[in-house]
Amino acid sequence: MTIDYVNTDTPTFRSARAPRLAWSFFRVGAMNELQYRSNFFLQLLESVLTLGAGLVGLAVVFGRTTSLGGWSRPELLVVMGVFTMVGGITNTFVVPNMQKLVEDIQRGTLDFALTKPADAQILVSVRQVSIWQSVDILTGLIVLIVGMVQLGDNSNGVKGAVSLVMLLLLGSWTIYCFWLILASSAFWFIRVNEMQELFQGLFRSGQYPVRIYPGWMRFGLTFLVPIGFAVTVPAEAATNRLTGMTVVVALAAAALFGIGSRWIWRTGLKRYSGASA
Amino acid sequence: MTIPAAEIHVERLEKVFSVPVREAGLRASLRSLVHREVREVRAVNGVSFTIEPGEVVGFLGPNGAGKTTTLKMLSGLLQPSGGKATVLGYEPGRRDPAMLSRLALVMGNRNQLQWDLPAMDSFELNRAIYRIPRSEFIEMRDELIELLEIAELVTKPVRNLSLGERMKVEIAGSLLHRPIVLFLDEPTIGLDITMQKRIRSFISEYNLRYGATVVLTSHYMADVQALCKRVIIIHHGNVLFDGDLAALSQKFAATKTVVIRFEQLLPATANDVGVPDLSRFGTVVSVADGAVSLTVSRDEVARITAQILNDFSVLDLTIEDPPIDDVIERVFAAGATVEGVTGG
């Protein structure tokens, strides 16, 4: 459950500094949501069931083979864990904000963003938090750790863990940029909600490493919709499959998506303010 | 086959709701997990009346009085907590299809028609639902279209219609099966004056043409004055008055409210807000924004208005009926249950 708990259309918020702002939003929102304790158990149940279904799928797969496209069972556990974590991060921090952004664009209530465009992107990206979705981060982490433990020697140990975290953050950043592009298309198109649902569906392909998909799918799921960067690449870090080349490409992609999304956001915002001026 | 008598008979009808009570605060929330407190709300508290076939009766009362709850019980949506009711000889709670296909409940701001399609298509759907033979259906549909003047509206998607147009088209859809009992819950709410009048005249026409029994709830006095000879006033779930509308107005609406806006405001001082003192004409109800509201007894209105217009430079003057809530307050103040003059 997400709550838009703060009126952002006051002078205080327009001039406040971004990090402090982000923290106060988070604190207020978290406190609010923590009241609804039943949501926690509900979310936990859903998380466990979804993850459980995925693990059952893996179990059936590995009842019939010992490796899938070169990936062993513990490695696929790692992928599943990362997938769940990234889903959790996205659904907690990114999706609520992007959905609210689309709403604001469609209803014309984005005006507070026009006063300070530089801060606006930060504002619209951090003001909401769906705290109970973060349960997925926890459950995903557990599966991830189990997978890494099972890998034992084949995992990368501490070095792997560090690069995992960094690439996880990088991948999440890339996904955020993609979501921003998606949400910003509301400045031009009406059918954004359906595109968002389409993306949520596509994201499920991340539960397996994108490398197993046929060429054209792999390309689409890496460079068009950056699921590969969000999930597979961090998983490769943890499973000692990471190459220098991959890291370079991931960094490049993150930069490109960052610049691209920023540009689209600003162009859209100009269009929006031009329309209402 | 015998024609069921279009009669509504209600005896000591009751409806009690159990509403959970929850206080604010964390401690109260925790307590409520273990022990649920409920409060009993008597929405309808022993209501009795009989409506003869062909009557047009108005249920009057402020919000929360129990009017809608009574209608819902009479149309089978709600089970009574006590007492009994029969509509068309059936017990409404049983929701007998034979009863349902002879009655209609139209609620002010509810949509029954398909949103994305022209009303005509929804009409066809209703034909199938109510099993109306084709020729009968066409006849009724065309009559309704003519009476409600919706010929151009029925071919447009319902979502493209204005509120008033949508209401007319909804009413048409609800009457295709030619119900002989018609419950109308706030049918003119949110509509402009012209549309209100149009719908009122339609209801009257429907009643005359088909002899339908009509029960109308409203908190607009105008609806009731235009249509109902008989009113039943409901307040706090009780019948306060059941009888002739003329008698009600005569007995209880003894005053009118005159609102005067003055052209030249006197300079405002500490106590005075710049309007002349009108207390010799009647009771001053309020003075705000340069306008004075005055309660004047009915018989005196013409005389006093003329005098005010004569004595002062008046920018604007309106004469209003006291709001129905006030009338009802008077009814209430005059005695808990008043058996009014019954009339035909």
Add this chain to the structure above:
Amino acid sequence: MANTVTEIILRDQVRVSRWRSMISLYWMLAKTAMQIQFQYRVSNYFYMIGMVVEPTIYLVVWRTIAESSGGAVGGYTAGTFAAYYIVWTLVRNMNIVFTPFGWEARIREGELSGQLLRPVHPIHYDLGSFAGWKVIVIVFWIPIAAVLSLAFRPTLDPNMEQCIVFFIAIWGAYLIRSMLLWVLGMVSFWTTRVSALFTIYFTAELLLSGRLVPMTLMPGWVQGLSWFLPFRWTFGFPITALVGPISRTELVVGVFAQIGWVLFGVLLVKVVWKRGIRKFSAVGG
């Protein structure tokens, strides 16, 4: 005096016979739904394309396994896996019915009250209008199936019996799921805290219906369990009816099993509805 007026003007209602009016009702509901959904064709397409992702993932995974296991696994080749999951997309579209999550809104927003005023059981509205929607869906599905077939080259060679049973089975699946999800939704009459229950149901369905993998690939005890539950008859059975391998006996048994579950579903709906309506009309909407 009023009585005479009523008697003179009114004639008692002549009504169309029940069967004819039911057919007429379903036809009108389906027609209306088709008109509306055709208006929403872009939405429909977006949804269907998004939905294709799930079986594509499964397909790719199992195809990979088949190829690395010498061509086949559990009796399925890459080609038959492709056939299974492509037919899956049609069957999945066919068994989508009114979501139990939507019941709370229906109750709260007065839609149910409106339906209760009419002399028709509200389930007919859902059955009829979703059926019409399915017709549109089948038409829209064809190009999607064509693209998927080009990409994944399914092996599909059903005989005439299989095709007939398949056609029956997809509508059987539709009916079974309509009934069961209606019952699930009716739980909303008693409580609004229904999410957990629904999630458990859908997860069980995912694993026991043939949606995740063909049931023959599941361990024996899971297959055994699925025989007694309705899930496989809403998903796996229609798919395998067309894709095979399936014997004539199995086809017949499957059709009878579907009929059985439909009847069970109808009974359950009747029982729960009666109670649910009593609860609803005690409290009101």
